[in-house]
Amino acid sequence: MIDPIAKLRSPRGSLVSVYINRQPPATRAALVDLLKGLRNSHSDFRLLKSLKADTARIVDMVGDIDSSNAPAVAIFASSDDGIFEFLPLTHPVADTATLGPRPYLRPLRSQPRPMRVGVLVADSTRARTYLSSGGTLAELGEELIADRGKENYGGFSGYEEHRNRQRAEEASKEMWRQAGRRLLEAHQDQPLEMMALVGRDEDFDSIAAELHPYLRELPQARLRVDISTVTPTDLARFIDEQTEELRTRRAEELIERVLAEAARGGEAVTGLKDVLEAVNAHAVDHLVVAGPFAKPGVICDDCGWLGRSEEQCPVCEADTFQISDVVAAAMDATVEAGGKVDVVTVASPLDADGVGALLRFRLGG
Numbered sequence: 001m002i003d004p005i006a007k008l009r010s011p012r013g014s015l016v017s018v019y020i021n022r023q024p025p026a027t028r029a030a031l032v033d034l035l036k037g038l039r040n041s042h043s044d045f046r047l048l049k050s051l052k053a054d055t056a057r058i059v060d061m062v063g064d065i066d067s068s069n070a071p072a073v074a075i076f077a078s079s080d081d082g083i084f085e086f087l088p089l090t091h092p093v094a095d096t097a098t099l100g101p102r103p104y105l106r107p108l109r110s111q112p113r114p115m116r117v118g119v120l121v122a123d124s125t126r127a128r129t130y131l132s133s134g135g136t137l138a139e140l141g142e143e144l145i146a147d148r149g150k151e152n153y154g155g156f157s158g159y160e161e162h163r164n165r166q167r168a169e170e171a172s173k174e175m176w177r178q179a180g181r182r183l184l185e186a187h188q189d190q191p192l193e194m195m196a197l198v199g200r201d202e203d204f205d206s207i208a209a210e211l212h213p214y215l216r217e218l219p220q221a222r223l224r225v226d227i228s229t230v231t232p233t234d235l236a237r238f239i240d241e242q243t244e245e246l247r248t249r250r251a252e253e254l255i256e257r258v259l260a261e262a263a264r265g266g267e268a269v270t271g272l273k274d275v276l277e278a279v280n281a282h283a284v285d286h287l288v289v290a291g292p293f294a295k296p297g298v299i300c301d302d303c304g305w306l307g308r309s310e311e312q313c314p315v316c317e318a319d320t321f322q323i324s325d326v327v328a329a330a331m332d333a334t335v336e337a338g339g340k341v342d343v344v345t346v347a348s349p350l351d352a353d354g355v356g357a358l359l360r361f362r363l364g365g
């Protein structure tokens with residue numbers, strides 16, 4: 001979804017990027033305000049003319065925004081360059097508008113990444129399997145039933161009772177393995193990031209033991225509940241909580257790695273100045289941005305060089321463009337160069353630096 005948008009270019013800097021939450025009946029007023037603010041912060045006559053045309057066209061979209069199911073939308077427009085893109089979003093955004101040679105993608109890159117979770121709802125006699133992906137829960141196959149035979153052992157000898165019990169246990173294990181195979185298929189189709197086991201505490205370890213090692217290695221969440229009364233809504237809520245926790249845990253680990261590596265002078269840097277230098281050197285493997293951290297800066301649209309205030313690009317000598325958020329431009333450049341980007345929302349010591357990066361190689365100098 002981001003890729004074709006990321007390639008949009010406006011050589012004269014007239015590309016408008018707008019992010020707006022659907023907020024009827026106030027969407028129109030919010031949009032008009034946002035674009036007025038943008039007009040007031042620019043003085044170039046030619047830009048203002050182009051912005052006026054785009055403003056009219058963007059405000060015309062209010063009906064489409066208010067009637068869509070999406071909580072927010074993004075619009076990218078430049079009448080100068082024949083660009084007009086309308087993109088529904090899955091999560092709310094901060095209302096934002098920018099003008100520049102390239103699209104403003106930070107709100108898009110900050111939307112939580114959807115996670116794939118394999119869900120196994122089971123006890124010793126029944127099992128259901130689900131795949132949760134991007135907030136939707138889909139059942140995989142039909143309910144499985146274990147044929148545990150006669151469970152009442154009254155009147156059998158001790159030996160027979162033992163044999164029957166073993167046979168019943170084997171039937172449950174076979175059912176759990178079968179459920180596990182469905183989830184393994186989903187995992188091989190596209191990797192799962194978490195497994196959720198739903199049922200009785202006393203079954204969990206036995207169920208987990210029957211899963212393929214690939215599934216057993218995943219983070220595992222366990223919901224203790226009566227499976228005859230659990231609803232899809234209960235499952236969805238549980239998965240939401242657990243994926244949110246996993247995101248937080250991963251963010252904390254990532255920040256710890258960046259800070260530890262930077263502290264020992266290894267392959268990581270922190271702070272905007274060093275991060276921009278690393279981005280310009282195509283050295284960033286994983287950029288980590290602390291929440292809303294943003295700073296104005298400049299970009300050379302010819303070669304992509306990023307700086308804080310230089311009017312001319314030190315690499316190719318072209319004039320630079322002022323941009324309101326050079327951190328966002330660093331995120332774009334990192335992704336373009338094949339690296340990863342995470343916007344983390346947990347409070348951490350990285351908040352003081354605002355930004356940090358794991359590097360592909362140590363920078364000289």
Ligand SMILES: [Zn+2]
Pocket residue numbers: 300301302303304305313314315316317318
């Ligand atoms: Zn340049």
